[in-house]
Amino acid sequence: MRYSQYFVPTVKETPSDAEVISHQLMLRAGMIRKLAAGIYNYLPLGLRSIRKVEAIVREEMNRAGAIEILMPSVQPAELWQESKRWEKYGKELLRFKDRKDAEFCLGPTHEEVVTDIVRREVKSYRQMPLNLYQIQTKFRDEIRPRFGLMRGREFIMKDAYSFDVDSSAADSSYDRMYQAYRRIFQRCGLNFRAVEADTGSIGGAFSHEFMVLADSGEDAIVSCSTCEYAANVEKAEARPVAPEHAEPRSLERVETPQKRSVEEVTAFLGIPASSLIKTLLVVADGEPLAVLVRGDHDLNEIKLAKVLGCEALEMASEEIVEKVTGAPVGFAGPVGLKVRIVADLATQGMRNFVTGANARDLHYKNVNFDRDFAPERFADIRNVVHGDPCPRCPAGHLELWRGIEVGHVFKLGTKYSEALRATYLDAEGKEQTIFMGCYGIGIGRTVAACIEQNHDADGIVFPIPIAPFHCIVSAVNAKDASVMTAAEGLYRTLTDAGVEVLFDDRDERPGSKFKDADLIGIPLRLVVGSKNLAEGKVELKIRKSGEVSLLPLDEAVEQVKSLVAAALNQ
RNA sequence: CGGGGCGUAGCGCAGCCUGGUAGCGCACCUGCUUCGGGAGCAGGGGGUCGGAGGUUCAAAUCCUCUCGCCCCGACCA
Numbered sequence: 001m002r003y004s005q006y007f008v009p010t011v012k013e014t015p016s017d018a019e020v021i022s023h024q025l026m027l028r029a030g031m032i033r034k035l036a037a038g039i040y041n042y043l044p045l046g047l048r049s050i051r052k053v054e055a056i057v058r059e060e061m062n063r064a065g066a067i068e069i070l071m072p073s074v075q076p077a078e079l080w081q082e083s084k085r086w087e088k089y090g091k092e093l094l095r096f097k098d099r100k101d102a103e104f105c106l107g108p109t110h111e112e113v114v115t116d117i118v119r120r121e122v123k124s125y126r127q128m129p130l131n132l133y134q135i136q137t138k139f140r141d142e143i144r145p146r147f148g149l150m151r152g153r154e155f156i157m158k159d160a161y162s163f164d165v166d167s168s169a170a171d172s173s174y175d176r177m178y179q180a181y182r183r184i185f186q187r188c189g190l191n192f193r194a195v196e197a198d199t200g201s202i203g204g205a206f207s208h209e210f211m212v213l214a215d216s217g218e219d220a221i222v223s224c225s226t227c228e229y230a231a232n233v234e235k236a237e238a239r240p241v242a243p244e245h246a247e248p249r250s251l252e253r254v255e256t257p258q259k260r261s262v263e264e265v266t267a268f269l270g271i272p273a274s275s276l277i278k279t280l281l282v283v284a285d286g287e288p289l290a291v292l293v294r295g296d297h298d299l300n301e302i303k304l305a306k307v308l309g310c311e312a313l314e315m316a317s318e319e320i321v322e323k324v325t326g327a328p329v330g331f332a333g334p335v336g337l338k339v340r341i342v343a344d345l346a347t348q349g350m351r352n353f354v355t356g357a358n359a360r361d362l363h364y365k366n367v368n369f370d371r372d373f374a375p376e377r378f379a380d381i382r383n384v385v386h387g388d389p390c391p392r393c394p395a396g397h398l399e400l401w402r403g404i405e406v407g408h409v410f411k412l413g414t415k416y417s418e419a420l421r422a423t424y425l426d427a428e429g430k431e432q433t434i435f436m437g438c439y440g441i442g443i444g445r446t447v448a449a450c451i452e453q454n455h456d457a458d459g460i461v462f463p464i465p466i467a468p469f470h471c472i473v474s475a476v477n478a479k480d481a482s483v484m485t486a487a488e489g490l491y492r493t494l495t496d497a498g499v500e501v502l503f504d505d506r507d508e509r510p511g512s513k514f515k516d517a518d519l520i521g522i523p524l525r526l527v528v529g530s531k532n533l534a535e536g537k538v539e540l541k542i543r544k545s546g547e548v549s550l551l552p553l554d555e556a557v558e559q560v561k562s563l564v565a566a567a568l569n570q
Numbered sequence: 571c572g573g574g575g576c577g578u579a580g581c582g583c584a585g586c587c588u589g590g591u592a593g594c595g596c597a598c599c600u601g602c603u604u605c606g607g608g609a610g611c612a613g614g615g616g617g618u619c620g621g622a623g624g625u626u627c628a629a630a631u632c633c634u635c636u637c638g639c640c641c642c643g644a645c646c647a
Contacts, residue, residue: 012596012608013582017640037639143571146641260647278647299645315646330647356647383645458607476606511607518607529606539606 001469003504007044010516020216022451023148025460029520031468038145038153040444045520048468049447050156054135056187056465057158057441064180066131066160071113073137077103079112083419094141106139111416111438114161118434119422125165128424128434129173133160135443149444150404151218156444162437165426167413170435174411177439181210181407187570188446189463191453193403195221196231198302199410207410210441211403212449221403222384226396234302236384236398237391243349249366251335256363260330262295265363269354272296276354277347277367279332281316281324281339284308288316288324292334292343292375294350297382307342307379331356333364334373343375344382404449405442412436451521454544460521461544464567469502471560472522474514476529478507486553487528490538493557499564518543523567524560 009030017034018024026032031046042050058068077095080086086093086105094106107113114132122130138157145153162173178194185192190212197209209232211221223230231237259265266273276295281288282304289308293299305313318329324339325332333356334341347353352366369375390396417423417434426432447466454461464470471494475487484505491503502522504513510529517525527539537550540559551559 009580011581016576016582019641034639143644144641262647265647280645280647301645315644318646321647325647328647332647474606479605509605509607509609511605511609514607516608527606531606 001502003502004506006502008516008520009043010519018148020147020150020452021455022150022216022448025451025455025519025521026148026448029460031520032149034148038142038151040149040152040154042444045468046447049462049466050443052466052468053188053443053446054156054158057135057184057443060180060184060187061133061158061160063183064131064176065129066133066162066177066180068134069117069132070134070136071107071110071117073107073139074104075107075110075113077105079116079420080105083112083115083416085112092140092142094139108138108140109438109440110134110136110159111161111412111436112420115416115420115422115436118161118163119417119420122163122422122434123424125424125426125432129162129164129169131160131162131173131177133158133439147216147448149448152444155442158441158443160439162439163417163422164435164437165424165432167435170411170413170437174409174437177409177437178208181409181439181441184441185210185212185406185446188450188466189454190406190446190450192406193221193223193230193401195223195403196229196235197408198232198234205411205413207408209403209405210407210409211401212406212446212453213401214404214449214452215402216452217402217404219403219405220383221401222386222388222398223401224390224393224396225399227390227393229390229392229396233383233400234300238345238380238382238384239389239391240345241349244351246351248368248371249352251367251372252365253357254363254365255361256331257361259361259363265354266295269363269365271354275350275352277334277343277350279325279334279337279356281321281332282313283316283320284310284313286312287340288320289340289342290324290332290334290337291381292341292347293382294344294346295354297344297346297385299344300381300383303379304342304381307377307381325356325358327356327358327360327362331358331360331362333357333367334375335364335367337373341373341375342381343378345378345380346382348378404445404452406446406449407439407441409439410437412438455521458515459519462521462523464523464564467521467523468500469522470500470564471524471526472502472504472517473526473528474504474510474517476510476513476527478505480530483528483530483533486533486538487526490526490528490553490557494560497557497561499560524563526556526560 011028014024015027018027030043033041135158139154142153145151164170164173192212194208194210197207199207220233222236259268262273273295277292278295280291321329355364355367357364384398386400388398414433417436422434423431451460473487473491475483477483491501494501523543525541536552538556540556541548
């Protein structure tokens, strides 16, 4: 591709509305442009990288035995009503009506549609296992789209759905996808972790998320320092803490004027936050209840909702707190409370702790379980913290990371096949419910995550497998005929050899060409200048390392070819 | 949904408080010089100041409404 005839609108200044580095660089490198909040145009360079990721995904999905189809974005309400998600999905589901007033939505995911296909066409155990996938535009009307392609409302996703005769066959399908995902993200050159994850609104039995490690990531994940355990903090299990052995002292009410927060109270009393139990009031399916967590720990609402088995869980409003505790917010405590109490495991062994006293400006010291109050149950309902013991091995401790979720695999079980009555006849002629799994990859997000992980002060540093071009040939002086002839020759030779070359034939000053080349992140750069060319040489610069070598033309060609081949065949 | 901020030329911004009919840098066009890390000089084009309404002799500027965009929050005892 000749740069002068291509479309790469780079910009020097960082657009003011871009916050994270990948968003800024994708805008500056002319890869994307915003059309509306969370909705983007893909310009040529951006599209090329996206196509690269898609190609890798396609290869690995096909290798794993999945079969490509393409389903519509526009989906009839009836299917969603059948799965009950028309009501449950909420405002993220973009709904609209056609001219006949029939209701439709733009698909945020395709469980309903794919299950509809399968229930019509799959009748026998002989037709499974079956895994159907597509690469397609999804629409989710996110509360707050942000960070460019990282969290858009319209985005490209690969979604796959597996159909199996029973649970253990479904496990094999799940495992094949899991392994395929590992290969995909390895081939994309990403530093990632596969972590145990909560199943969220999709539902199902268990799942893993594929997280690209990056400080700007929206998710917190943990991994064990010694074993293979890794999980999203939403899901990560906490081990019980060894009990203290202090003798119970007598309960004491202390004045804590204006001290509401954990920090204020513990500082005022001169105790560590771990000696205090905070009492959080929540409303679960309409019922107010109290939740106890150690002062230095945070409540994990997802775990709590699971423990309570409730549908809706929210923090209680100020009014409810005051009504339940009889005190202003900041002084809630478990002693004398009339609502159900659930306590975190880590509080179980605590003795002589501090709590609120359900009265303005008062706390209790030396509170003890059983003597002063008794929670209905102890359960793991907190977020793990850095340094917590690993739940799976005796020696390890948990390390905390930030991650960008680029892929997610779910074992769904029969949630959708039951709702939509997708069944088959087994070898005995008996009707059985199909077992499903679903598997997603955010294509655009993968490109963005890659940039988060691969950039420097000058711009993007693409790994070869998903770079829009492998190599850029920069003709330093476009007016010098010998330079242009040589550069043109390199461009043709490399292109004929299957290397994707962007030929910067623009009549620009060298500085601008170098800046642009760095910004758009092409991994390899051949610089053709009159001085070196007089000696029959060109310069090869590696974007990532900055390494420069002066080579005769034919050697430069061989170098580029072998570097590209090595990167693509790993 | 709550809180905060911003909409002025393609991009980044000033002007607004204290009304008087729009400016800077980059980009773009022309010419000359320059040419290995975002050149210099000279000339030039481009904006119904997000939109609607109001106040006023006069509105980018003041008031009201509205639309769009960005950030934070929606874990707090």
